[in-house]
Amino acid sequence: WTGLGVFAALIVWGAIPFVTITVYAALAQVPQELLEAAAIDGARPWAIFREVTLPLLKPIFVILTSLSIIWDFQVFQQIWVMLDARPASDYYTMAIYAFHQSFQISEYGLGAAIAVVMVAFMFVATLVYLRQMLRTGEVH
Template identity: 45%
Template sequence: MSTLTREPGTRRTRGRDLPARRPRRPGTGVPYLLLAPTLLVIGVLLLWPLGQVAVMSLHEMGIRELRGDRPWSFVGLENYTQILSDPFFRTVLRNTVLFAAANVALTMVLGTLVGLLLNRLGKRMAGFVGAAVMLAWATPALTGAIVWKWIFDDTSGLVTWFLNELPDGLSSALFGRAEWTGYGWFNSPLTFFTVLTLVVVWHSFPFVAVSVLAGLKSVPGELHEAARVDGAGPWRVFWSVTFPLLRPLFGVLVVLSTIWDFKVFTQQFVLAGGTQDRSTFMLAIYSYAEAFSPPPKYGLGAAIAVVLTLILLAVTGVYVRLILRQEET
């Protein structure tokens, strides 16, 4: 018997080999058509307002210009030159960078520890602790800031009451004072940023904890077991097994935390009671103060907002570049 062979990519029809039919591909414009609604929403809600802010930063604007009573006065890069040459802007930038660095570090450490704890607890206890932790994340920033401001109130706050209840000798030895009624927690930059850091970390670490918990669930248990058999302790297991596998997750969390902490506004505005204390300014509230404090300078405030956006885009770009390098290696 003779063996009939067919070339690959052909089909038999009535004894003849014909080229196999290829699946029909949709038109090249179909994917873009499907993406069009999403791109339209992004453009309207994000790109258009950002473009308006960038345009405003190139003009000198006040109330009359904003209402349309007078045309916008184009000044080019004068607003950027003014803020970048101002020594106070460098002070504000330093405050923002130091505050963001401290908060990102504390948020990541606390969130990771809580995530590891949740991973080791039983189902019921983990559900209870997880629900309690997520209450902080679910609380609106404004509500949380008001509660924390009452906790540190100088007359009726919980912290003031607790410190007054301490023995005078112990309080004097630890803190250098025995009477705490009337102590202004928000009057000094050091104590203000301490309380603000506590508020921001309290509100931010649940997201990190839950994200780390989800990442830990994806790590095969056999790897941990093998490391323990080899004699590795908990610390060694985390750094040699868990952390390398979850490095992309930690990278995303660090970038998100950096963006959030650079943009802190609500908590600072509530705790400071407005924009009177310029010694505690950071970029977000500095932009607001320049734009809306009388006389309003909307162009200058918009320029500060653009600088803040460029800094955050640079941070995100560095992270994306590092991720791409890791994938290449």
């Protein structure tokens, strides 16, 4: 069970650069006029962040969350390599379970069904992602 924390830390560690750069770019796009107007109106720094900056960053956080869900469904190689291609069933992700069913015990139908369920989950996450991009005006 403690191994799951190691894998979670590895995956988060790999995502940190992308998330950091994306959030930094979003913060750079927050209009300074809004921040200055809130400060002139007497808002404290925490209130400015909570009431002005954070709502403007919400679409970015939704997009980052959607992308993270899509990418996390594809976690395979990290676990496969770290456990020397023999992960215990405690460490199965859907991708590893589909691979195990299909290619290690030759249950091709079950492996294919698991893959179809994965695709359905990723499709829903992609729809959420695209819907948010349409709302923010990034896609026309």
